[in-house]
Amino acid sequence: MTELRPIAVQTIAAGIAGCVCSFTVLMLKFLSRYRSKSAFGLDDVLVAVAWTITIPLTVSFYIQGKNGMAYSMNEIPLDVYLTGRQWFWASSWMYYLALGLSKLSVTVQFLRIFITPKTLLVSKCTIAFVVSWTIISVCVGAFECVPVARYWDKTIAGKCINGADTFLANACMNILTDFVIIGIPVPSLLKLQVGPAKKMGLLFAFSLGLVVCAISVARIPMVTLAFAAGKPGNLSLMLWSTVELHVSIACACLPSIRPLFVSFLRFAGIDSYLKSSTKSASGPRKSQYYGGGRNGTGGSAVVSAAGRGKVEYIGWSEAMLSSSFLIVPIISPDVAAWP
Numbered sequence: 001m002t003e004l005r006p007i008a009v010q011t012i013a014a015g016i017a018g019c020v021c022s023f024t025v026l027m028l029k030f031l032s033r034y035r036s037k038s039a040f041g042l043d044d045v046l047v048a049v050a051w052t053i054t055i056p057l058t059v060s061f062y063i064q065g066k067n068g069m070a071y072s073m074n075e076i077p078l079d080v081y082l083t084g085r086q087w088f089w090a091s092s093w094m095y096y097l098a099l100g101l102s103k104l105s106v107t108v109q110f111l112r113i114f115i116t117p118k119t120l121l122v123s124k125c126t127i128a129f130v131v132s133w134t135i136i137s138v139c140v141g142a143f144e145c146v147p148v149a150r151y152w153d154k155t156i157a158g159k160c161i162n163g164a165d166t167f168l169a170n171a172c173m174n175i176l177t178d179f180v181i182i183g184i185p186v187p188s189l190l191k192l193q194v195g196p197a198k199k200m201g202l203l204f205a206f207s208l209g210l211v212v213c214a215i216s217v218a219r220i221p222m223v224t225l226a227f228a229a230g231k232p233g234n235l236s237l238m239l240w241s242t243v244e245l246h247v248s249i250a251c252a253c254l255p256s257i258r259p260l261f262v263s264f265l266r267f268a269g270i271d272s273y274l275k276s277s278t279k280s281a282s283g284p285r286k287s288q289y290y291g292g293g294r295n296g297t298g299g300s301a302v303v304s305a306a307g308r309g310k311v312e313y314i315g316w317s318e319a320m321l322s323s324s325f326l327i328v329p330i331i332s333p334d335v336a337a338w339p
Helices: 006-035 042-065 078-113 117-142 163-183 186-191 196-206 210-228 235-268 270-282 316-325
Strands: 299-303 311-315
Touching (some): 006 235, 078 117, 117 163, 117 186
16 A cells, blocks of 8 residues: 555545535535425435435545555556556545435425426426436446456456546536536526516526536646646646535535524524514515415415425524525425415
8 A cells, every 4th residue: 555645635635525525515514404304305315315326426435545546557566556546436426426326416306396387397407417427427437448457457358448538528518417407496586576686586596506517627737737648647636526515415415404593593693683673674575475474464475395385484584584695595405385
């Protein structure tokens, strides 16, 4: 085995820190579900499985670092190199699987939030595409070479597809699907009859996935350079890949945390100030999207996606609370849907 070089240490540290941070956000998501007495759904299962995969993925970074992945071939024994390549092979398809599951979690949440036929149709089509592409990515990553052992041992007779093309195709498709997923809620949000500031707050909250897109774009030059240098196991590439994955998992959890966030603000007494300062500005509102509320003084009636025909109410001042902080959507996937 080899000594860990600085870039290997950084990659392992990023993996551990990412696991801790994304696990914290995941637990907040589950706590929010529990406190709001909302049923756990498929989106929760998907993001939990995605996070679970990050554990062996992070372990693989350590093993790769200890088996020459930051070294050139002429610096290490052949058996050490082969071990590192085996774990790099495993990490590639684990990454594809976890990233695909995190994207599915976000898209499945849309089925709980929105009720318009067009939005549901686009969401279902996106789910079908992401499922198909994830299966393809995992299979191509696992069977890039036939037999599989040729991936790490080129002395074995067989055939391999172009690894650089595979990585680039996956990177480009990840960016495309990210933009599609981000764009799904935009038409419904733009139709909401609320003020520009509130609308921008909602758009911002649903656009947090752009951070994942930015990281995916940043990975593309790294992929090209790594394969051009003959080092597809480049640890800088792994570093950004693990950051991308954990940010994606965190973004998949954020929409469900809103009830917990509002409870925290109430506990801190911050919402009292916001409600008093926005009370006069809220006033009675009626529109095709928001009803007059329970007493016609600003409560908003919306149809629940979980139970068609059931009407839920959200106080207008509470809606102002979340949009003012630009953190999470006005209406959580636990509670309601936009028409």
